[in-house]
Amino acid sequence: MPPLLLVMLGGAIGAGLRYQISRFALQIMGSGFPWGTWIINLVGGLLMGILVGALSGDPVGTAPLRLLLGAGVLGGFTTFSAFSLETVGMLQAGGHVMAAAYAVSSVAGSVVLCIIGLFIGRALA
Numbered sequence: 001m002p003p004l005l006l007v008m009l010g011g012a013i014g015a016g017l018r019y020q021i022s023r024f025a026l027q028i029m030g031s032g033f034p035w036g037t038w039i040i041n042l043v044g045g046l047l048m049g050i051l052v053g054a055l056s057g058d059p060v061g062t063a064p065l066r067l068l069l070g071a072g073v074l075g076g077f078t079t080f081s082a083f084s085l086e087t088v089g090m091l092q093a094g095g096h097v098m099a100a101a102y103a104v105s106s107v108a109g110s111v112v113l114c115i116i117g118l119f120i121g122r123a124l125a
Contacts (some may be wrong), residue, residue, distance in 0.1 A: 003067050010072015018077050044077050045084030052085060 001009075022036030029035040051069055055062040074081040083106055090099035 001064070003064075006064055006067040007072045007075070010068040010074075011076035014073040014076025014078075016076075017073075040078050041080035044074055044081035047077075048074050048081035048085045049088065 018040055021040055025036035025039060048070065051066070051074070055066055059066075070081075083103075087099050087103050090096075090102060
């Protein structure tokens, strides 16, 4: 199967899972805290670590599986999984300051840009 189709198929699965888990968390835990997103982001980071760890022995032979499950399913499930993997890579390489700067700037930057995007979107509406 072409790489793009693997990623697209996995992305559809991941996005569907994210939607269902978010709905379930909202029904069970209420709307006082973004439990669905929090759970998804933490689970996504865990699953990305498991995937990369499990497939690290044969990077060439497992490329289709990495595309389907990593870029596809986990990418559609949450981009936080990729962020987690990148941060862990920096930590493992000894780049503690870089990892901290990346983590803080990614989270804070995303929140600030989301606020800016809300203002832009409302202005265009």
